[in-house]
Amino acid sequence: MKREKIVELFRRLRELNPHPTTELDYTTxxxxxxxxxxxxxxxxxxxxxxxxxxxxxxxxxxxxxxxxxxxxxxxxxxxxxxxxxxxxxxxxxxxxxxxxxxxxxxxxxxxxxxxxxxxxxxxxxxxxxFGEPTIAVDTHIFRVSNRTGLARGETVRAVEDTLNKVVPDEFRKDAHHWLILHGRYVCKARRPDCPACAVNDLCAYRHKTVASAA
CATH class of the missing domain: 1.10.340.30 (Hypothetical protein; domain 2)
Structure with missing residues (x-):
C-alpha cells in the first residue's frame, strides 16, 4: 500500500474513533x-x-x-x-x-x-x-495488515516490523488499537463486513464481500 493510502486509512480510522483503547478493563x-x-x-x-x-x-x-x-x-x-x-x-x-x-x-x-x-x-x-508508540500484532492485526496490503508478512514479527516502517509517526501510538478493533468488528476472519468498511476503497483484498439482498 502506498504512503498516501496508508495516511488516508489511518485518518479515516482516527475520524471514526479519535481515542481508541483496549477493551480489557484495568486501572493500573x-x-x-x-x-x-x-x-x-x-x-x-x-x-x-x-x-x-x-x-x-x-x-x-x-x-x-x-x-x-x-x-x-x-x-x-x-x-x-x-x-x-x-x-x-x-x-x-x-x-x-x-x-x-x-x-x-x-x-x-x-x-x-x-x-x-x-x-x-x-x-x-x-x-x-505507558504511552509508547509500539504496535502489538495479534491475529486480528495480522489478518487486517495482510488483507488490506498495509503490511504483508508470513509471520507476526514480519508484520510488526513492516508496520513500524510504514505507519506514519502521527498515527503510531494508536495504530494497534485502530487495527485490532477494525479486525474484531469489521474485517472479521470468516466474513469481513466489506460493505460497512470505512477503508474499503483503499483495501487490496481480492475477495471482498458484498451487501446481502434485503
Whole structure:
C-alpha cells in the first residue's frame, strides 16, 4: 500500500474513533499486565468477567502472592489455560516484588523476561499503560495488515516490523488499537463486513464481500 493510502486509512480510522483503547478493563499498569497475560487464547469479555471479581480482592503483586496459585485459580478458572496462567502470574508477581519494588518495569527487555509475557504482551503494556508508540500484532492485526496490503508478512514479527516502517509517526501510538478493533468488528476472519468498511476503497483484498439482498 502506498504512503498516501496508508495516511488516508489511518485518518479515516482516527475520524471514526479519535481515542481508541483496549477493551480489557484495568486501572493500573499492573492490572493491565495481568489482564493481558490472562487474555492469551481467551476473549477480552471472558477476562473482564474474571478480573471484575479478582481485582477488588487482589490487584497488586503482593496481594496476588498472598492468594497463591490455588487462590488465584478460583478467580480465573473460567479462562482457558488457567492453570498455566495462574503459575505465570504468581511467578511474575514474585519477580515484580523482588526486583522492581512491586512496580511494572517500563523496558521491553524487563517485561519479556517475566513469565507468561512475550513480545506481544510487552508491546501492549508499553503502548497502553505507558504511552509508547509500539504496535502489538495479534491475529486480528495480522489478518487486517495482510488483507488490506498495509503490511504483508508470513509471520507476526514480519508484520510488526513492516508496520513500524510504514505507519506514519502521527498515527503510531494508536495504530494497534485502530487495527485490532477494525479486525474484531469489521474485517472479521470468516466474513469481513466489506460493505460497512470505512477503508474499503483503499483495501487490496481480492475477495471482498458484498451487501446481502434485503
Amino acid at each position: 499498569p499492573f492490572e493491565l499486565l495481568v489482564a493481558v497475560i490472562l487474555s492469551a487464547q481467551a476473549t477480552d469479555v471472558g477476562v473482564n468477567k474474571a478480573t471484575k471479581k479478582l481485582f477488588p480482592v487482589a490487584n497488586t503483586p503482593e496481594a496476588i502472592l498472598e492468594l497463591g496459585e490455588d487462590g488465584l485459580k478460583r478467580y480465573i478458572s473460567t479462562i482457558g489455560l488457567f492453570n498455566a496462567k495462574a503459575k505465570n502470574v504468581v511467578a511474575t508477581c514474585r519477580i515484580l516484588v523482588e526486583q522492581y519494588g512491586g512496580e511494572v518495569p517500563r523496558s521491553r527487555e524487563a517485561l519479556e523476561a517475566l513469565p507468561g509475557v512475550g513480545r506481544k504482551t510487552a508491546n501492549v503494556v508499553l503502548n497502553t499503560a
